[in-house]
Amino acid sequence: MTTYQQTAMALCLAFTATGSALADEFSAAEVQRWQQQFMTVVAEGRELWTSPKLGSNTVACAQCHPNAANTHPETYPKFQKQLGKVVPLWEMINWCLKNPLEGQPLAADDPKMTALQAYITHERRGVKLEPGKH
Amino acid sequence: MNSINNSRRNFIKNTGALALGATLPISLVELAFADSSENFTFAYISDAHIQHIKDNRFVRNWDRGLIRAVAETNLLTPKPDFVMFGGDLAQLGSKPELDHGAEILSALHGDVRYVMGEHDYYLDLGEYWQKLFGPQYYSFDHKGVHFVVLNSIKTFDDWTFKRWPTAEQRMLEMAGLDNPNGSPFMVGDEQRLWLKKDLDKIKKDTPVVVFSHSPLQKIYKGWNFWTEDAEQVQALLKPFNKVSVIYGHVHQIQYNQIGNISFNSVMATAWPWPYPQSYAQAEQYLPKLTVPMNRADPFFERDATGWQFINIANGNADLNFTLYDNSSRIVRYNKKLKRPEDAVYQDEKARIIPQTHY
Numbered sequence: 001m002t003t004y005q006q007t008a009m010a011l012c013l014a015f016t017a018t019g020s021a022l023a024d025e026f027s028a029a030e031v032q033r034w035q036q037q038f039m040t041v042v043a044e045g046r047e048l049w050t051s052p053k054l055g056s057n058t059v060a061c062a063q064c065h066p067n068a069a070n071t072h073p074e075t076y077p078k079f080q081k082q083l084g085k086v087v088p089l090w091e092m093i094n095w096c097l098k099n100p101l102e103g104q105p106l107a108a109d110d111p112k113m114t115a116l117q118a119y120i121t122h123e124r125r126g127v128k129l130e131p132g133k134h
Numbered sequence: 135m136n137s138i139n140n141s142r143r144n145f146i147k148n149t150g151a152l153a154l155g156a157t158l159p160i161s162l163v164e165l166a167f168a169d170s171s172e173n174f175t176f177a178y179i180s181d182a183h184i185q186h187i188k189d190n191r192f193v194r195n196w197d198r199g200l201i202r203a204v205a206e207t208n209l210l211t212p213k214p215d216f217v218m219f220g221g222d223l224a225q226l227g228s229k230p231e232l233d234h235g236a237e238i239l240s241a242l243h244g245d246v247r248y249v250m251g252e253h254d255y256y257l258d259l260g261e262y263w264q265k266l267f268g269p270q271y272y273s274f275d276h277k278g279v280h281f282v283v284l285n286s287i288k289t290f291d292d293w294t295f296k297r298w299p300t301a302e303q304r305m306l307e308m309a310g311l312d313n314p315n316g317s318p319f320m321v322g323d324e325q326r327l328w329l330k331k332d333l334d335k336i337k338k339d340t341p342v343v344v345f346s347h348s349p350l351q352k353i354y355k356g357w358n359f360w361t362e363d364a365e366q367v368q369a370l371l372k373p374f375n376k377v378s379v380i381y382g383h384v385h386q387i388q389y390n391q392i393g394n395i396s397f398n399s400v401m402a403t404a405w406p407w408p409y410p411q412s413y414a415q416a417e418q419y420l421p422k423l424t425v426p427m428n429r430a431d432p433f434f435e436r437d438a439t440g441w442q443f444i445n446i447a448n449g450n451a452d453l454n455f456t457l458y459d460n461s462s463r464i465v466r467y468n469k470k471l472k473r474p475e476d477a478v479y480q481d482e483k484a485r486i487i488p489q490t491h492y
Contacts, residue, residue, distance in 0.1 A: 050310060050313075057185075057191075057193050058186075058187050058193070059185065062310060062311070063311075063405065064405045064406070064407070064432075065408070066311040066312035066407065066408070066413070067312045067413045067416070069408035069410075069412040069413040070412050070429070070491075072492075082431070082433040096432070099432070100195065123413070123414070124414050125414070126414055127414045
């Protein structure tokens with residue numbers, strides 16, 4: 001055994017002895033908690049999606065996209081001919097915020113942008129990924 | 135086909151130097167007057183969703199859709215016998231919205247008749263709308279055709295009268311198309327009783343055209359592309375030889391044939407809606423007969439919106455869709471197969487890629 005191997009083994013034994021979880025071991029309770037975290041953000045996204053206050057003119061995303069239909073998150077990133085380049089979904093969301101909603105765009109990592117994308121993709125669950133599709 | 139050329143010539147002559155004339159897709163105005171003196175036409179504008187922001191501001195995009203439909207309808211030659219407005223003039227049923235919408239529609243030449251939509255109704259249960267436009271359901275006769283207008287967007291009394299603390303909240307709950315707190319549309323007992331009496335007086339070979347806001351057939355309940363007592367209404371229409379139901383609400387092209395009844399939807403002037411099959415979680419029943427409109431391109435503000443010019447040819451309805459940013463469409467009654475069909479795209483092989491919805 002090399003020194004390195006000895007050290008590694010010692011560390012493993014130490015963790016086992018103190019009862020710390022290994023990286024790939026998590027419980028059903030944890031899975032449930034993470035799922036709840038996700039669904040909370042989905043619900044925040046649904047609130048924003050139906051809110052007359054996201055833009056400036058009282059128009060809500062849901063007016064044109066009930067249940068986020070016709071947003072096709074499974075096709076992004078894709079070439080958006082009107083923007084002349086390949087874009088991820090959040091850039092298209094910002095286009096909608098600026099145009100039909102006459103509002104301000106959101107930063108890519110804005111929690112509101114995360115929530116909107118969580119809601120859109122949740123409504124599209126079960127559909128296979130087809131990046132680039134038109 | 136001569137009638138097309140004549141229409142175009144007359145149209146250009148009559149509109150003269152109007153810039154709009156050059157872009158109006160008038161070639162779709164295929165009139166059948168030569169075949170029968172009974173044939174006539176009317177225009178159909180629907181789902182304007184005039185939306186109040188505050189003070190004197192309204193959503194510009196929806197305003198423009200209605201203003202354009204009114205302007206183009208006024209340019210039609212020959213003049214339509216009358217104009218129908220198919221409901222959802224307002225977004226949240228308020229006086230400013232109904233007044234502003236009525237003001238825009240007041241520019242229409244000739245008679246205009248109105249259908250009630252849920253966005254007009256659920257604030258004050260149609261009270262102000264009635265002051266402006268008349269009764270919520272009625273019938274009239276025109277050139278041998280019996281027309282019936284229904285208020286098909288009513289719902290259970292419990293939902294309407296007991297569930298919501300304020301009228302404003304009731305309106306907001308029904309205004310959200312995909313709102314799980316909503317409630318299914320229905321014509322209801324009172325109107326069905328009235329309809330039965332109204333139709334009892336009509337000879338069974340008289341063509342009957344019914345205008346409703348919601349489809350008098352069941353397509354997708356989640357978005358109220360649905361009327362709860364559709365089958366009961368259809369049963370009242372069954373004894374007649376030629377029946378057409380023309381409805382709004384769905385903001386897309388749909389058509390179907392159930393027994394003796396032809397169903398046609400009309401376009402919205404405000405914005406398009408996805409077909410229900412685009413919602414991955416939905417159980418839906420879009421009629422197999424329907425060739426969908428193109429998937430909307432939001433970068434064209436008026437894409438997948440428009441209005442229509444309806445030709446009552448020998449008692450059947452042919453719909454000519456004027457689509458601002460798409461090729462025009464014609465859905466015409468096929469006398470041999472006894473059903474409405476698209477004039478160009480009905481055959482599977484004739485369809486184009488943008489008509490695929492997913």
